[in-house]
Amino acid sequence: MAIDKMKKVPVHEQEPEIRAHNFNEVRQGYSKEEAQLEAQRCLNCKVPKCKEGCPNQNNIPEFIAKLKEGDVEGAYRKLAERTSLPGVCGRVCDQPHQCEGKCVRGIKGEPVAIGMLERFVADAAAAEGYDALEKAPSNGRRVAVVGSGPAGLACAYKLALDGCDVTIFEAQHEAGGVLRYGIPEYRLPKETVVEHEVRNVTRVGVKIVTDCPIGKEHTIDDLFVQGFEAVFLGVGAWSPKHMGIPGEDAEGVYTSDKFLSIFLSGDVSEPEGLELKKHVENKDIVVVGGGNVAMDVARTAVRLGARVQVVYRRSEAELPARSDEIAHAKEEGVVFNLLTNPVAVVKDLKGGVCCVELVKMALGEPDESGRRRPREIKGSNFLMKCDAIVMALGTGVDPNIAEATKGLEIDKSNRIIVKNEDGLTSRPGVYAGGDDVTGPLTVVHAMGAGRRSAAAILEYLKSKKA
Ligand SMILES: Cc1cc2nc3c(=O)[nH]c(=O)nc-3n(C[C@H](O)[C@H](O)[C@H](O)COP(=O)(O)OP(=O)(O)OC[C@H]3O[C@@H](n4cnc5c(N)ncnc54)[C@H](O)[C@@H]3O)c2cc1C
Known part of the structure; x- marks a missing residue:
């Protein structure tokens, strides 16, 4: 295969008219030949900017160098030194604003396709069953991790590799946090x-206890009583936001987390799932919001046979979702109503959604976020007929975790306050990281935080007698 050094080796994608009817992956991975060709584009810079651009500081040039030599297992082992989630990151990280955004190749042409290379190595490791990394000898120290999202998994993985005895306590039935649900x-x-990739973590000895929320019933104090010497909190930000408009309590109004998790928890045959299917299949759905989560909801609804309209109060230029996600949604038939905002949900006689009342918006002066502030155009109200509405307005941290944990300081958005980059909270021996500290951010930011806390916990344990 000939190679244009200025361009990435192209990726194959399912055609929009086909993928809109199935849940198979949209983007296909590289073959070994394609991956090796793409790896040849890496300049192996003396000061690797790509690594600086990765919030988890993955061994990017090192794994690509192994791949260039054709040593896929070696490439995997280089990645595994810092991440247990290469297949996840290779697929969902925002590479244009992270590693690839810093790649020197990107100055004159396209950056190296770091995400696709990472994905190739991870998939090869899964297919070939490469061994887990060697662990350090046991140090006998016990650490509890609360939450099994990317932050908790990254923290547990590093602690276990360094010899700790780690248990993750997870509220849900399956581990993985947002990755799973x-x-x-x-x-x-x-x-x-x-x-x-959750198994990658158990392969280095981490125990995962599911269906076990830490909060009012099992508290952080209980974990210390049970003999854990340090605790990491990676409980994410799952509390949905509401618009507070009339009629929002109608049957058929969902929050994005509820909508997505019902399908991903595999219980569509349960009453809740059947109810949701009834509102979606061959129906008109309005999705409120313009972020990545709104795109995920819209594209999921399309695949379930719905006609989907996105409603967003600012213009196309301010849409917070990634441009490739917006393009994919449009190709799959999602219609965008920009500069439009809901003011009420109109109910039918049975209390279900009948339509949504919308108002046209105009943009004024920039607000504190730097984006132009939307304001209503008086008298521009109109009705849009729909069978269900999904509010994708963002999420916040659940206040219960702090309420149930003595001495843990939180801010007014319920985010856990940490003293430094290591995630030390106001309570000695308790660390936190990921969305519960920053608010909703990204997978790799959560992983970086979990890893930094793991390093700090190891130091804390060393400073404390066993
Ligand atoms: C729909 C959606 C799509 C996204 N897409 C992307 C993307 O493409 N790329 C990207 O980088 N980021 C994406 N994100 C953001 C990313 O997933 C999060 O930033 C990341 O998962 C945060 O990791 P975390 O470990 O902090 O929290 P989470 O992933 O939220 O995990 C927290 C875990 O803690 C558990 N938990 C909560 N409370 C308790 C308790 N009391 N006791 C025990 N366990 C508890 C939860 O059940 C959960 O398993 C997306 C988010 C959403 C919602």
Whole structure:
């Protein structure tokens, strides 16, 4: 295959008219030949900017160098030194604003396709069954991790590799956090990628206890009483936001987390799932919001046979979702109503959704976020007929975790206050990181935080007698 050094080796994608009817992955991975060709584009810079651009500081040039030599297992082992989730990150990280955004190749041409290379190595490791990394000898120290999302998994993985005895306590039935219950299958396969990479963590000895929320019933104090010497909190930000408009309590109004998790928890045959299917299949759905989560909801609804309209109060230029996600949604038939905002949900006689009342918006002066502030155009109200509405307005941190934890300081948005980059909270021996500290951010930011806390916990344990 000939190679244009200025361009990435192209990726194959399912055609929009086909993928709109299935949940298979949209983007296909590289073959070994394609991956090796793409790896040849890496300049192996003396000061690797790509690594600086990765919030988890993955060994990017090192793994690509191994791949260039054709040593796929070696490439995997280089990645595994810092991450247990290469298949996840290779698929869902925002590479244009992270590693690839810093790649020197990107100055004059396209950056190296670091994400696709990472994905190739991870998939090869899963297919070939490469061994887990060697662990340090046991140091006998016990650490509890609360939450099994990317932050908790990254923290537990590093602690276990360094010899600690680690148990993750997870509220849900399955481990993985948003990877398991948020990001749709067509972007992130559950069985072959998420479950496999959660197993990467158990393969280095981490125990995972599911269906076990830490909060009022089992508290952080209980964990210390049970003999854990340090605790990491990676409980994410799952509390949905509401618009507070009339009629929002109608049957058929969903929050994005509820909508996505019902399908991803595999219980569509349960009453809740059947109810949701009834509102979606061959129906008109309005999705409120313009972020990545709104795109995930819209594209999931399309695949379930709905006609989907996105409603967003600012203009196209301010849409917070990634441009490739917006393009994919449009190709799959999602219609965008920009500069439009809901003011009420109109109910039918049975209390279900009948339509949504919208108002046209105009943009004024920039607000504190730097984006132009939307304001209503008086008298521009109109009705849009729909069968269900999904509010994708963002999420916040659940206040219960702090309420149930003596001495843990939180801010007014319920985010856990940490004293430094290591995630030390106001309570000695308790660390926190990921969305519960920053508010909703990204997978790799959560992983970086979990890893930094693990390093700090190791130092804390050393300074404290066993
Ligand atoms: C729909 C959606 C799509 C996204 N897409 C992307 C993307 O493409 N790329 C990207 O980088 N980021 C994406 N994100 C953001 C990313 O998933 C999050 O930033 C990341 O998962 C945060 O990791 P975390 O470990 O902090 O929290 P989470 O992933 O939220 O995990 C927290 C875990 O803690 C558990 N938990 C909560 N409370 C308790 C308790 N009391 N006791 C025990 N366990 C508890 C939860 O059940 C959960 O398993 C997306 C988010 C959503 C919602």
